[in-house]
Amino acid sequence: MTVSNTEPNLQNNSIVALQTNRHYLTIFLTFLLLGSAVLHAQDIPPKNEANIPKTTKDDTISVNLKPIIGEISEQAQDTVKTDSVKPPKETLSNVVDYYGEDYVFLDRKENKVYMYNKAYIIYEDMRIDAGMIILDYNKNEVYAKGIDSAGVYSQRPVFVQGQNRVEPDSIRHNFETEKTLVFNSRTEQNGISTIAEVTKKINDSVIYLRNVKFTTSKNIDDPEYYFYTRKAKFVPGKKVVTGLTNMYIADVPTPVGLPFAFFPLTADRTSGFIIPTFGQNNNRGFFFQNGGYYFAINDYLDFSLLGDYYTNGSYALRGETSYALRYKFKGNLSARYESLVNSERGFPDFSESSIYNIRWTHSQDTKSSPSSRFSASVNIGSSKYFTQSISQTNNASALVNTLSSSISYSKTFEGEPQVNLSVAATHSQNTQTEQISMSLPNLNTSVSRIYPFAPKDGIKKGIIENINFQYDLTAENRIQTTDSLFFKSEMFNTAQIGAQHSIPVTTNFKILKYLSASMGTNYRETWVLKSTRQRYDETANNGLGGIVKDTVSGFESYRTYNFSTSLGTTVYGLFNFGTDKKIQAIRHVMRPSIGYNINPAFDRYYDEFIVPATAGEAAQVVQYSRFENTLYGAPSKVYSSSIGMSLSNTFEAKIRDRDTTALEPKKVTLLNNLNFSTAYNLAGDSLQWSPLQFSGSIPIIPKLDFNFSGTLDPYALDNNNQKIDVFNINNGGSLFRLTNANVSINYSFSSKDFETKTKDTDRIENETFRNGGRPDDLFGEAADIYDGQIYKEGDDDVDKTNIEWYNYNIPWDVRFAYTITYGNNQRQSEISSQSFMMSTNMELAPRWTVGVSSGYDFKNKGVTLTQFRFQRDLESWQMSFNWTPIGSINTAWYFFIGIKSSVLSDIKYDKRRESDKRL
Template identity: 70%
Template sequence: MLTFELSKTAPKLLNNRFSVLHTPRHYYILIYIVLFINSAFLYAQDLPNKNDVNIPVNTEVEGDTTTVNLTPVLTERVTIATDTVKNDSIKKKQEFLTGVVDYYGEDYVFMDQVNQKIYMYNKAYIVYGDMRIDAGLIVLDYNTNEVFAKGIDSAGAYTQRPVFVQAQNKVEPDSIKFNTKTEKAIIYNSRTEQNGFNVLAEVTKKENDSVIYLRNVRFTTSTNLEDPEYYFYTRKAKFVPKKKIVTGLTNMYIANVPTPLGLPFAYFPLTEDRTSGFIIPSIGDTNERGFFFQNGGYYFAINDYVDLAVLGDYYTNGSFGLRGEAGYALRYKFRGNLNIRYENLINSERGFDDFSQSTIYNIRWNHNQDTKANPSSRFAASVNLGSSQYFRQSINQTNNASGLVNTLSSSVSYSKTFETEPQVNISTAATHTQNTNTQEINMSLPNVNASVSRIFPFAPKTGVKKGALHNINFQYDVTAENRIQTTDSLFFKPEMFEGAELGAQHSIPVSTNFKLFKYLSASATTSLRETWVGNTTNRFYDEATDAVVIDTLKGFDRYFTYNFSTSIGTTIYGQFNLGDDKKIQKLRHVMRPSVSYNINPAFDQYYEELQVPTADPDVAAEVVEFSRFENTLYGAPGKVYSSNVGLSLSNTLEAKVRDKDTTATEAKKIVLLNNLNFTTAYNLAGDSLPWSPLRFTGSIPVIEKLDVNFNGSLDPYALDNSNNRIDEFNINNGGSLFRLTNANVSINYSFSSKDLEKKQDGDETSRLDDETFANGGRPDDLFGNSQDIGKGNLFKDDDKDKSNVDQAWYNFTIPWDLRLAYTITYGNQQRQNEISSQSLMFSTNVELAPRWKVGASSGYDFTNKGVTLTQLRFQRDLESWQMSFNWTPIGAQNTAWYFFVGIKSSVLSDIKYDKRREPDRNL
């Protein structure tokens, strides 16, 4: 056994292409190793010395009487040769082995000098540069320029198959033979991976670095190479590394059984980079629109930073849809995506009474700037706008949760910070909100905000600010906005800009804070505000029409307002020691009471009076008071003087309990009551009903991930017989101290089998990747799970490696999850004493068996006494395939089902079968 610098660390082996056969240089290594070691045993002829001209020659031949003298001839020939041939005319070849060579055989390394071969046996390998060969037996035949590597066949088991690795390329055949002179190779039973394909060929012949021929080839995405559940079989194939595989007649086999599915030839692109190409559509039929071609189109790989997919749908009744989906990214700068969808929907047939035609669209754009790109400026976009009925009428999605979303919102913003003293911040944005039920749209196009950071004019240059004078500060804020209110039918039309309102507000808040009597914190604030508007209104009485006419006046106008407020508060701690031997050792009650006072003057100077004649002879005219700033962007200033005293109290209750862990040295802290807040106010300037209702909010943590949230209002005043509030306390009217006028209780709970296991750190799925969340809905599946047409994944596959899954009939670690949401609303403003809404929603997913998953989302409306929208989900993991069924049996117009079976791998994602029933849009 001979060992040179045995490597302790094997190089990383990665599956890739047949590019291992691109160059024969690594096989020359094996030949030159032998030549280098055995150079002492080889013979060579030196060139004659140029000084030895006369060479003695034996010219006599025994048994021949004739003697011939050849000396002159030889002398002449040698003289000519020495005159014309130089000793250094043949340059020495550069040594090929310029690096360290490691080779090894655990049992032996045998050198056969007679047959000029070297044998390395049992766990043999050779390493040179980035090349490594591992095999049971490696034979170097430098007489025939061949290298042969194979495994070991022992007791009927073939082990230590050859493994050839160069850089990131890897091939695992049964045996390999390579000729270093002709640069050709024969590989038997090779196994390799190419862009998600596992390629198994009985015989592989390498002609050169760019052409390889294969015979009896199987292509599959299955990870079980010994017994794949499916594969494509072809007798002949041509393989061009990193470019393509072209085959002859190809058949699909399932469980080693040939199927009638086949092609006369097949083409598999193997480029590592993204390439442009056609996207094969899905084919099916519907009852309403006939046969269809769906999600077909073309993918444009524009460059490394931008790509684009243009997709389309066509139905035989004339309906069609178009979509453009683009993604872009620049590392450390930004990333985003843009989706534009348009559908022209035709129902029934032309000439029938139920014929209808409509167009719907949706535009979605998300742009995120990397925080490292520019710390002083930021651009962001989150756009979701379009037809109000898009997610309810679209024929190219089954997304129940998005259909339940009632609001679409958008925002495109840019902000810039100027690091001056004081700091200046400027931001501009365009916003959009859309109610899908009322089809009302509110847009701010654009709005601009600018602010100057706080300035402390009386603060000392060094040291801590103390007292009211040092803490006096002010800042400047300006907000300008162009607001547009329109409807879905007028969106993107010139009419939407006719009612635009333009305005700006400048405000300068001046405030200070200080301590009183060591334990009280006090603050005082006054705010000065200047409001600018672009339009005002005027009212006058028109005798011709006998009505008050409101006229819009174009032009700049302004008004100035101010107010004053002050507050004082403190924090009170109450602690109760119950004993260290008790289960509850300590209780702590934290109270934060505060009292505030606010003054809002009456700005009567901005109001006018209008005399309107009446038909009553006793009343000459009716006085109508109005302000020219009514119906403007920010409304009219207040005309009622108010002087309010506000009261608030915040409570938190905590406890220290004995830890169940006997090794714990400290007690465990838990929260019993979280932020129980009470607020009310008293109007000193009011002539009746001065007390405002007492509002309360709070949260009670029950167990981990389960909080009971509640809020409500308590009214101290009584009602008359007409259920109107009167200026009399309810307790004086024979009732309780307060009347509960409204209340709401909500409970959200999420629990899963992972909560019973040890917590492990892991990556969480980004919410932006969720289709429903991107459309403005919940990120979970409480109202159903979204599913793209042509894709069968209904559940997130958390366990990528299924090799360790327990295949027993019963598995006590069955993965499951459960989400519950309960809400109840009570109303009693006018003695109705009713539950206005009450519902319970739930969603659950259970893995019944290692490869079976089921899920359900549903709920019950106790007020309307009915089951809410229900979705049932089933999925079967077929190893390389998947099967799924999504059914919505209950849900008004959303009842539908969708069936899918197809190959998981994205390389063969077009090999699938799907069938669905669309929701009945006529309901």
């Protein structure tokens, strides 16, 4: 840094109110430079060159201050006079910090301070960084610009005040008027970048701009698109209002323009209108879709109200709210109602219908209340909602046959014993039969196991010390109804209310050290509030007579009990082949078990009545239980005593590792959970053996399992294909008949599996999964027509512009599922179902992704639902096209192109063709 001999080092100083205290600075410099006779102003010397003039004795002057001080009288010292002239208001009322790496030069003649190279100046909440900064005390201004070296303009000024940041070519700021003039400024707020040729800051709340570009592009120097306007008003943190505005794409003007434009810049959510989508539908005419209003209620709750309207009279309303309280809970609720009109009035294909759908999800933070929890997952609606909705493009959800819901609250009361309480409301709906089953509500209470004979040290041994019991209570109000009666009073007419109390008593112990035995009994008491009475009425059926069933309200109960015992063990087998072999050993683990179960007959809960004899038919006695049509059904009147047997097998192998440095062989599972189970009924008089059930899984490669299951029946069939009490082997057949079997294979892999050892997991939190379908994309992906977003904000942070086009490492993923079912219950010996489904996604080039989901039904010999997906990341924009050319329910396509930024998400174009909902 270069300095003169008459100035101190001012490289980094703090100057307080320099404008109004100039005379104090002069007096200070006079006393500081007593040895100087003449003061000279000095130009800025060249960089790294110091110009220090020599000092001689002739250049010095001596000043004697004693005579001046002695002339001050005592009266003058004792008298204090008030200055009647008020000092001018200080322009710079705070500390000014400034710095320059190469030099900081103070020119007293022009009253300016020059800072050069990586310079900055800080005043209150304002900071300016630049290559060169000039502070002018005469004009109360600061001027900043970059450094132009060899044609390269570097160290552009950076102006920061509060939350605002501007990066111009040069800047002028006046401390007195607080006005700023900025040239070629660049600023960014809430995702929108602003590039202005001239910017004039009037005050902290109003800024005027001329020749302005607005864009969300990350490349602010060369944006791929922008909105251009000649004049604009900018209110920091709130909005930008412009005059005539045109959209430019690749610096080419487009006919898309507006007489004025409004860009919101608030950091918080604000209420506002949602621009609808315009289009035409062949069946319903022109439409306005997904237009409405967004209500930003507060930081924890919002609400949006959307609507659709078609010129043929169809309309739809949709309300959605999201809520969240940090560390407590979060959720969202949406409801949609559609009034559908097909064709035109007077035409033969005219029809009217209405559908609805209600969804609610609520989750609680586990840390908020460890002992209690409330959760909700609701999906209620018309059975035909997913197939007929005018705003539904999710083909996978249309294939779902069941809608289910659950709202539950659980509470744990700590102590000894521990008590668990849960209250829930559930709903299950079959969209094919339109049958609805609801539990509104159900109550479950349980008391943890109690060991009355356990020793105080807690170590239980033997049959007595391991005796334990617990208590369980289940109460339910079950409603069976149909889609047409839902939300109507008739749905409660057939409601069934009941409760069951259960007290199981069990114990376990060892026999001969290797056998694990258990015994137990279960006492159960059932309560109901409605029962059934049956009788024969000769006047029924218009005098022809018949059985009449009467429902009687009132408390009824019955009690049942049973006894069971089991014995099991684990057997290990090891076959060694030698360490020099590739397969060194095979391990076989068997877990056989045998159990005995006895259930008494509770025929005392059965009544009987006589049906009189009629022509050709003798009188008969009919037995019934008044608990037959109750919630938990009637107790069994048949005595049963049966022995159950099961065997579980696992085969593992030790294989020499290909890695020669490995010290241990590698373990491989050959056959996982090969299970067999059957039972023998000691109390039965025929068909005492139950069919033999088997299941297993064979791991082929990681994440690819060959799963199989089936049933083997030991009894033969007669000529009418009815089961008879003769073993099949004694009837000239094999030991067992294979009555049914199923084989399924599921596999998913991707290019990431060959790069790292992380697994390719499915996206569980998607719409199809919430609707009860598969979490993967084997039935296609759903396109959200409300925003159309494929690539979210922040997805393009990775630079994809400098990727090799012939890069062999192309990202991809593949999923497929194969299933086949064989049926032979009545000698039909046929493949009842056989299908193959697959999906794949591949990034063919940077920012280009394609995907296909399809399948083939071998039973019906046809291609299943097929979807093609094309997605293009256009940096600041995105484009997607979903096409379903083949489908058993609907065929459609959907095209979308729009801006990624959520601030400008309404600037989009989408077009779709709906399927014919009448098919």
